[in-house]
Amino acid sequence: MDDNIKNLIQNHIDNNNVCLFMKGTPDAPQCGFSMATSNILKVLEVNFKGVNVLEDQNLREGIKAYSDWPTIPQLYINKEFVGGCDIIKEMYENGELTKLLESNGISFKSKN
Numbered sequence: 558m559d560d561n562i563k564n565l566i567q568n569h570i571d572n573n574n575v576c577l578f579m580k581g582t583p584d585a586p587q588c589g590f591s592m593a594t595s596n597i598l599k600v601l602e603v604n605f606k607g608v609n610v611l612e613d614q615n616l617r618e619g620i621k622a623y624s625d626w627p628t629i630p631q632l633y634i635n636k637e638f639v640g641g642c643d644i645i646k647e648m649y650e651n652g653e654l655t656k657l658l659e660s661n662g663i664s665f666k667s668k669n
Contacts (some may be wrong), residue, residue, distance in 0.1 A: 562619035570633050573606035574663055578620045579630040583607040590642035594630045597649045602666040635661045
């Protein structure tokens with residue numbers, strides 16, 4: 558991965574408490590997994606940055622190398638990689654996601 562892509566990825570992660578690398582945008586996801594992950598964050602009313610990896614093939618491949626994770630979407634909370642769609646769905650369903658948000662000082666709406 559070239560330094561420009563690495564710096565772009567690092568900049569997004571450093572400047573957004575919750576950053577979702579996804580296919581499409583939060584308002585127009587272009588894959589079901591990105592839609593599901595984005596919708597979970599929307600249901601919780603989390604303020605997050607959606608980064609559309611489809612706009613740049615180098616970014617799309619670069620985020621996979623950066624995280625050493627083969628799929629998109631990828632969620633970062635306070636500069637830490639959390640996981641992809643399946644992990645986020647499971648964390649949401651078992652309450653771990655809200656605990657993680659809370660422990661990181663990220664405001665959200667309780668699902669209860």
